[in-house]
Amino acid sequence: MSVASVTAAAAKNRLHAGEEIAFLDVREAAAFGEGHPLFAIPCPFSRLEATALALVPRADCPVLLIDDGDGIAMRAAQRLAACGYTDIAVIAGGLPAWEAAGLGVFAGVNVPSKTLGELLEHDHHPAMIDAATLANWQREGRPHAFFDARPPAEYAKMRIEGARCVPNGELAHRVGAAVPDAATPIVITCAGRTRGIVGALTLRAIGVTNPVYALENGTQGWALAGLPLDRGASADPMPELDAGQAQASRASAARLIAASHLSTLTPGEAEGLLDEAGRTTFLFDLRSEEERAAPPVPGAIPALAGQLIQATDQYVGVRHGRLILMDDTGLRAALAGLFLRALGFEVHVLALDDAEGVDAPAVPHPALKAPARPLSVDARAAWSLAQSGVPVLDLRSSTEWEAWRLEGARWVLRGDLPGALAASTRRVLLLGDAAAVAAATCELQAAGISARWLPADADACAQAGWPVDRVKRRMSREDARDRVWFVHDRHDGNKEASRQYLAWEMNLINQLDAAERAAFAPVSIGATA
Known part of the structure; x- marks a missing residue:
């Protein structure tokens, strides 16, 4: 098949036209982390097909590729065509041409999600608590409930002692079991800013009356204040809900869905959307790992609600795609939908509790094929x-x-x-x-x-x-092109890297051009209180 070549300006216009498009950056992770267009999805050539097939499951979805002007995008286009993709274009001149056209380039990863977090902080001003104040609370034994909004693997890498791992979405769903009463202050931390902000606002969105604080700058702010981090901790099991608490989650979901005008689906309606030609529809299962096992929904993509908000570009490669968000009570799905809608996705909520006795939707097999593996040898x-x-x-x-x-x-x-x-x-x-x-x-x-x-x-x-x-060796930064080097050691004691990262995060809004700023819809929070 022929591959179209488009100018950077034409590509930019396509990104903001409101139609589905998969904008894939086929450079390796190091180059991506140093700078990329805002809505580019990391899809390194070294893992091209596996990444694309997971993130862009529709064969006729328009695909737009960018490289460093070195011809890799054209090679990638040929490989994607062999997988079955039928509508592929390459940005002529790659990222150098994008920059030469005066278009914005953003360092870091998960930039749209982190930009949304900064916009939420700017618009809603969740209460913040600084590291010194929280440390004083801990020393004084002042009652508070302290949660880490990150998933268990990140929590294990470094945490603040006393914080319990209950990721975003899960905390709102389990707040009745996790917090002793309606008066105890709640503090939410992450590694930086975004998930603390989002976590605090999810509780506001469902009408939690406790004082809720985001820890300012998370574990990095804690370390910059000279306070110790604990490493290697295992996350405790998440709090179990009793029947009354599960009903409270369902009630919170119903209020949030009504107040935020979120779409809800039955399993049959969801299956109809999944089967619809000409649209890319993702089905996400936002239940915990244990919940997903019984009963499973084959073909659904497992994700924690908070991580789907935080790292959307690691789950969805189609801008303006359609997301069906599924859990049991509907609350985790509704909260994810509230924020993902602001990123430009069409979102729908499917609550499995409302469909007892009805088969979950079937996910059609994509009309795409991965490259074959060679024969193996022992x-x-x-x-x-x-x-x-x-x-x-x-x-x-x-x-x-x-x-x-x-x-x-x-x-x-x-x-x-x-x-x-x-x-x-x-x-x-x-x-x-x-x-x-x-x-x-x-x-x-x-x-x-x-x-x-x-x-x-x-x-x-x-x-x-x-x-x-088996001797531990370091690969040079120049050779290890498959990893992100942008402030990579900020969690390993490099305080200057932490300062640089936090400054970068807080400056994201200022980097947006008018079209990029308009791409983030406002989020109404607090209407259910």
């Missing part, structure tokens, strides 16, 4: 091939490479292929996960090079006689 056979001179390419992440390496293996990214190999190469061994290996195989096959996949881990390779280097 570690012993692979070691024999390597000893005979077959090149070994390490396609794992740079952080995995830092932990251990196979003797003779060369770390590469897909975009380096086939140029990283000698012209005479006719076969290779590939070490890495299925998605990375399948992606790289496309480049190799096009160059007439056959590949075999080595799925073994370090122990299996060592048992096969393969020398394994």
